[in-house]
Amino acid sequence: MSFKEYYRAFKAYTDINSKEYQRRIEELEPYLLRAMKKKGKVLDLACGVGGFSFLLEDYGFEVVGVDIDEEMIKKAIEYAKEKNSKVKFIVGDARKLPFEGETFDYVLFLGNTTVHFSPKELNEVFKEVKRVLKKDGLFLINFVDMRELLSRVQMGTIVGEEYWISRVMIDEGEKTAVIEYKSEKDSFRVRFAIWGKTAVELLAKLYFTPLESVKLDDISYLNVYKK
Numbered sequence: 719m720s721f722k723e724y725y726r727a728f729k730a731y732t733d734i735n736s737k738e739y740q741r742r743i744e745e746l747e748p749y750l751l752r753a754m755k756k757k758g759k760v761l762d763l764a765c766g767v768g769g770f771s772f773l774l775e776d777y778g779f780e781v782v783g784v785d786i787d788e789e790m791i792k793k794a795i796e797y798a799k800e801k802n803s804k805v806k807f808i809v810g811d812a813r814k815l816p817f818e819g820e821t822f823d824y825v826l827f828l829g830n831t832t833v834h835f836s837p838k839e840l841n842e843v844f845k846e847v848k849r850v851l852k853k854d855g856l857f858l859i860n861f862v863d864m865r866e867l868l869s870r871v872q873m874g875t876i877v878g879e880e881y882w883i884s885r886v887m888i889d890e891g892e893k894t895a896v897i898e899y900k901s902e903k904d905s906f907r908v909r910f911a912i913w914g915k916t917a918v919e920l921l922a923k924l925y926f927t928p929l930e931s932v933k934l935d936d937i938s939y940l941n942v943y944k945k
Contacts, residue, residue, distance in 0.1 A: 758823025768794035865914035
């Protein structure tokens, strides 16, 4: 039961040249640029294969990408070589970042990364984000309201090009959900932490001042906070 299988299955997270990945960039790009008015140093936290890091580099930002998954960072470095990019990619844990305090003007946390973390862990992440942000620095977080999503999921829902959802198992405390994905070739299960919009925002307010919340669709958001 691993996210590695999930990310391998869906191009939206692993192939920056795919239409699925490009759709993610096109959706967020105007809102990122609207919030990030001044050029500065960016931490792309949980950067994956680096698509948003390259995007912001193209707009003149200095970018560092961090992800705990060595395979993702390896692929990001390969993409960087192809693009002759200067983005620095590092394997690291969002709960214990390898940077001095007040290093970055912006920290990005994109791609519904909250589903990886328990409440205690996400609290540690937000605390670290605050530590590495400069005074008045901005924290931009993109997430899906998982409570709303799970209320809408139906068995047989198509996901990506090959898979469909065959089973959803929510634990008794409604803190996590195991979703089973199937294709004609294989199947796998992934456990997601259930973060609703209200819970994400309440935790963020412990560390940051909310500036804006953009509703991207019925269940996904981009929130902007200031240190």
